[in-house]
Amino acid sequence: xxxxxxxxxxxxxxxxNMAATQAMRQxxxxxVAAYPITPSTPVVENYATFHANGYIDGEFVMVESEHAxxxxxxxxxAAGGRVATATSSQGLALMVEVLYQASGMRLPMxxxxxxxxxxxxxxxxxxxxxxxxxxxxxxxSLCTFSPQEVYDMNLCAFKIGEHMDVRLPVIVNQDGFLxxxxxxxxxxxQDKEACDFVGEYKxxxxxxxxxxxxxxxxxxxxxxxxxxKAKQHDALMNSTKVIAEVFAEFEKLSGRKYNFVESYKMxxxxxxxxxxxxxxxxxQLAVDKMREEGIxxxxxxxxxxRPFPLKEVSDMLQNVKAVACMDRSAxxxxxxxxxxxxxxxLFNSPxxxxxxxxxxxxxxxxxxxxxxxxxxxxxxxxxxAGKLNGSIQRFVGVRGPELKxxxx
Amino acid sequence: xxxxKEIKNLKAFSTAAERFEGSHVLCPGCAHSIIVREILNATxxxxxxxxxxxxxxxxxxxxxxxxxxxxxxxxxxxxxSTAIAGAEAMNxxxxxxxxxxxxxxxxxxxxxxxxxxxxxxGFQWISGCFExxxxxxxxxxxxxxxxxxxxxxxxxxxxxxxATTSPAGSTSYGEKxxxxxxxxxxxxxxxxxxxxxxxxxxxxxxxxxxxxFDAEGPVYINAMxxxxxxxxxxxxxxxxxxxxxxxxxxxxxxxxxxxxELNITYRPKNIVAVRDYLAAQPRFKxxxxxxxxxxxxxxxxxxxxxxxxxxxxxxxxx
Numbered sequence: 235x236x237x238x239x240x241x242x243x244x245x246x247x248x249x250x251n252m253a254a255t256q257a258m259r260q261x262x263x264x265x266v267a268a269y270p271i272t273p274s275t276p277v278v279e280n281y282a283t284f285h286a287n288g289y290i291d292g293e294f295v296m297v298e299s300e301h302a303x304x305x306x307x308x309x310x311x312a313a314g315g316r317v318a319t320a321t322s323s324q325g326l327a328l329m330v331e332v333l334y335q336a337s338g339m340r341l342p343m344x345x346x347x348x349x350x351x352x353x354x355x356x357x358x359x360x361x362x363x364x365x366x367x368x369x370x371x372x373x374x375s376l377c378t379f380s381p382q383e384v385y386d387m388n389l390c391a392f393k394i395g396e397h398m399d400v401r402l403p404v405i406v407n408q409d410g411f412l413x414x415x416x417x418x419x420x421x422x423x424q425d426k427e428a429c430d431f432v433g434e435y436k437x438x439x440x441x442x443x444x445x446x447x448x449x450x451x452x453x454x455x456x457x458x459x460x461x462x463k464a465k466q467h468d469a470l471m472n473s474t475k476v477i478a479e480v481f482a483e484f485e486k487l488s489g490r491k492y493n494f495v496e497s498y499k500m501x502x503x504x505x506x507x508x509x510x511x512x513x514x515x516x517x518q519l520a521v522d523k524m525r526e527e528g529i530x531x532x533x534x535x536x537x538x539x540r541p542f543p544l545k546e547v548s549d550m551l552q553n554v555k556a557v558a559c560m561d562r563s564a565x566x567x568x569x570x571x572x573x574x575x576x577x578x579x580l581f582n583s584p585x586x587x588x589x590x591x592x593x594x595x596x597x598x599x600x601x602x603x604x605x606x607x608x609x610x611x612x613x614x615x616x617x618x619a620g621k622l623n624g625s626i627q628r629f630v631g632v633r634g635p636e637l638k639x640x641x642x
Numbered sequence: 643x644x645x646x647k648e649i650k651n652l653k654a655f656s657t658a659a660e661r662f663e664g665s666h667v668l669c670p671g672c673a674h675s676i677i678v679r680e681i682l683n684a685t686x687x688x689x690x691x692x693x694x695x696x697x698x699x700x701x702x703x704x705x706x707x708x709x710x711x712x713x714x715x716x717x718x719x720x721x722x723s724t725a726i727a728g729a730e731a732m733n734x735x736x737x738x739x740x741x742x743x744x745x746x747x748x749x750x751x752x753x754x755x756x757x758x759x760x761x762x763x764g765f766q767w768i769s770g771c772f773e774x775x776x777x778x779x780x781x782x783x784x785x786x787x788x789x790x791x792x793x794x795x796x797x798x799x800x801x802x803x804x805a806t807t808s809p810a811g812s813t814s815y816g817e818k819x820x821x822x823x824x825x826x827x828x829x830x831x832x833x834x835x836x837x838x839x840x841x842x843x844x845x846x847x848x849x850x851x852x853x854x855f856d857a858e859g860p861v862y863i864n865a866m867x868x869x870x871x872x873x874x875x876x877x878x879x880x881x882x883x884x885x886x887x888x889x890x891x892x893x894x895x896x897x898x899x900x901x902x903e904l905n906i907t908y909r910p911k912n913i914v915a916v917r918d919y920l921a922a923q924p925r926f927k928x929x930x931x932x933x934x935x936x937x938x939x940x941x942x943x944x945x946x947x948x949x950x951x952x953x954x955x956x957x958x959x960x
Contacts, residue, residue: 295728
């Protein structure tokens with residue numbers, strides 16, 4: 235635990251960035267190498283302020299780019315200690331090369347991604363194009379829907395990634411501005427409680443252990459590369475056990491329960507949308523409205539994006555007639571990522587709901603409760619008609635002529 | 643035993659404990675291994691070593707083998723500097739927190755990169771590390787070409803050299819740009835110590851490396867690494883070609899302390915002509931034609947001017 239304790243109120247008013255930074259502070263990180271970028275800048279600023287006021291015993295290295303931030307994190311993690319950083323959008327894009335190296339070298343660390351659109355056109359607002367950029371990077375990827383969850387998932391992330399059965403880096407996603415800059419009531423743990431939960435860092439193959447020199451980041455070609463990547467995937471897939479354990483332990487401590495897939499009113503839902511991020515909270519309000527109209531709507535949100543909970547999502551959608559997969563990222567010439575995952579999840583199950591793909595909210599375009607209600611009404615009509623309304627994919631909330639693709 | 647290692651002669655060198663094993667797949671005659679070995683043998687302290695993607699990395703860490711009997715990391719092409727800076731920061735953190743006992747001697751942090759990784763793609767990362775003042779040594783193994791990938795030009799490739807991406811041809815004499823002056827650039831960062839070394843002057847090199855290890859803060863070493871494959875000389879001639887480089891003053895050996903105190907550390911008794919250095923390397927053979935002879939004369943003038951400049955800097959102490 236850091237030598238200087240910060241006394242916290244039972245309820246604090248923090249935005250998502252402060253929630254992330256407070257969890258980082260409490261986790262007693264050894265090295266943070268970071269570079270600021272909107273909207274995650276306050277994470278770096280907050281951390282610098284904590285450091286400047288003696289609340290951080292570890293090292294804080296302000297590097298010259300996001301690529302260097304992740305490079306420094308990899309060097310520090312391989313040296314043998316707890317490491318974290320934060321970024322968004324273009325910064326994430328710049329550090330992508332090193333994301334693959336961090337996971338390939340099996341180095342635990344926590345990366346807060348405050349989700350923001352990728353240019354061009356340049357845009358500072360929230361969408362999930364950066365989140366999707368990390369899809370195949372081999373990191374565990376956790377999603378949050380509110381500042382409280384940002385705080386909670388950060389504490390869980392260290393514990394999951396550093397577990398000896400996992401040893402993988404972990405991303406904690408939150409929506410730019412909608413979560414990162416929205417102050418809400420947060421129920422934090424006290425410093426000791428949080429630090430005890432995260433636990434002491436356990437080094438493995440540490441470069442600073444000179445009794446046993448280790449070579450990190452070797453060359454492999456066709457003779458060994460496949461085996462390395464297979465083992466890495468295996469570790470990622472098997473991390474579900476530890477993730478479940480950590481969520482359970484966190485629930486015992488905080489009373490807040492987390493699942494691989496979250497849902498609202500799915501027990502009897504006939505139509506559903508699948509979302510990521512803060513849209514989950516808006517969708518719950520839309521579901522309540524729909525229920526008043528007699529439409530049995532529900533919403534599913536992915537908490538653990540990687541490793542993707544294929545079975546859990548499929549189980550949740552077995553009794554619905556129509557599902558819209560909501561992707562907040564330009565799909566780049568195909569269906570959106572969530573649509574891909576969900577159709578894959580359902581294909582080997584008995585359920586055959588109508589499955590559509592909605593592209594929405596790019597570059598921070600609002601997704602209102604009203605629009606969500608319209609989406610539910612359309613889904614209801616499709617469910618009643620027993621077929622999709624003309625196409626698999628459509629854009630919602632964009633000006634100009636209607637955009638529909640993959641006609642059916 | 644910690645601190646600098648005392649090495650009296652070449653024989654002592656050859657019997658010194660090695661943390662860089664002889665088992666690697668660098669080309670016969672490659673100067674990289676000579677330089678790396680000298681650096682690792684200059685201290686008794688523990689070492690954390692990083693390497694950027696390049697000849698040294700691909701030839702010494704091929705799974706399931708390793709040539710390194712010390713802590714070692716490779717991340718990517720551009721970031722061996724920041725990798726070692728991260729490790730150095732972790733060392734500091736763990737000592738501050740008491741997780742590494744205070745009486746355990748401080749290790750040395752050394753990053754290696756080729757000239758491609760140093761002059762070109764990793765330049766920003768190195769600059770960042772030096773600005774932040776990490777306690778580390780960055781060593782550029784300067785063979786003036788992307789040798790690992792078959793001889794493409796870098797911004798260290800000297801004017802007139804034929805490289806695969808700046809080839810000499812019927813309308814071209816090869817590389818058109820002058821070599822970037824990394825040493826001056828790194829000195830301008832406020833580095834406490836920067837030096838140019840060459841494997842043929844091993845005593846000069848050992849002294850500079852030890853000076854570098856004794857300095858507080860980021861140290862830059864530019865090590866000339868004659869490349870038998872891309873400079874196209876016989877593998878047995880590495881030291882001969884290196885002698886020509888230092889004795890023609892194409893590679894002057896000097897150091898700069900705290901950005902101001904410049905010391906020339908080797909003054910050849912008999913200065914050889916630049917022409918002789920170039921003639922030893924077929925990468926320059928097209929210059930020895932009536933059409934391009936003038937480039938050799940220009941080169942000699944540049945080397946003379948540089949030597950004059952270094953001497954004046956040494957005298958002026960600015």
